Amino acid sequence: MLTGFANPSPASDQPLASHLFEEISHRVINEYSEAIAILSLAASRGEATAAPALRRAADRLHAMAEAHRSLLVPIAEENIDLGHHVGKLCSSLSRAYLSERGIQLTVAMDEIPLEAARCWRVGLIVSELVRNAARRGLKDRQGSIRVTLNRSGSSAWCVVCDDGCAASDPPEGHEWRLIRALTAELGGSVQWKFTPCGSVAGVRFPLITP
Incomplete structure (x- = not known):
């Protein structure tokens, strides 16, 4: 697990950190569920003109809760399919x-069969790269983002690209430190390329824990 976006926690700290992370995540999902229930009830009792907007808000919250749930640590004793x-x-x-x-x-x-904990880290990296592509590359405008994941021998190569217009080096900030820290925990490397026609981020990492 991460400790201040630096080196991985000592093995003795991992069970407690994992438990705390899962507990916080479950609480967040429960709060999403409560908000969805409130909006759905308001939509069923509200005026005809307001009901569609309330239902759309409830649907959006439901989708956000699902996205959050997909970032939880996969529970599996054996390898799982990273691509899936x-x-x-x-x-x-x-x-x-x-x-x-x-x-x-x-x-x-x-x-790509991979340990559940390593799959989780790759998922967090992809989530941050996709969000950054939408926010910084496309600047929340219409466009496209593509994510590819390929196996090459004993390594994997994940690429996230967009057709936006970012044309500068990645700024130093929370999301970039998180991506670098997670990639380092995988024993891998990350590279960015920014052009007026789009940006590309590539992450390479070994399939077996170094």
Whole structure:
């Protein structure tokens, strides 16, 4: 688990950190559920003109809750398919944040068996890269984002690209430190390329814990 976006926590700290993370996540999802229930009830009792807007708000919150749930640590003793995990995450992100802005998210995934904890870290990286592509590359305007995940021998290569107009190096900030820290925990590397025609972020990491 992360500790201040630096090095991985000592093994003795991981069970407690994981438990706390899951507890907080479940509370957040429960709060989403309560908000959805309140909006749905208001829509059923409200005026005809307000009901559609309330239902749309409830649907949006439901999609956001699903996106949050997809970022939880997968519970599995054996390896899981990284491609399926990332593909499901991208689908949730598209419904929650991108489709209503006219941003099309497409994916191309290889089937890659990987430890659940490493899948979780890759999912967090992809989530941050997709959000950054929408926010900084496309600047929340219409456009497209593509996520590819390929296996190459004992390594995997994940690429997130957009057709926006970002043309500068990535700024230093919370999201960039998070991406670098997670990539370092995987024993991998991350590179960015920004052009007037779009941006590309590539993450390479070994499939086995270094």
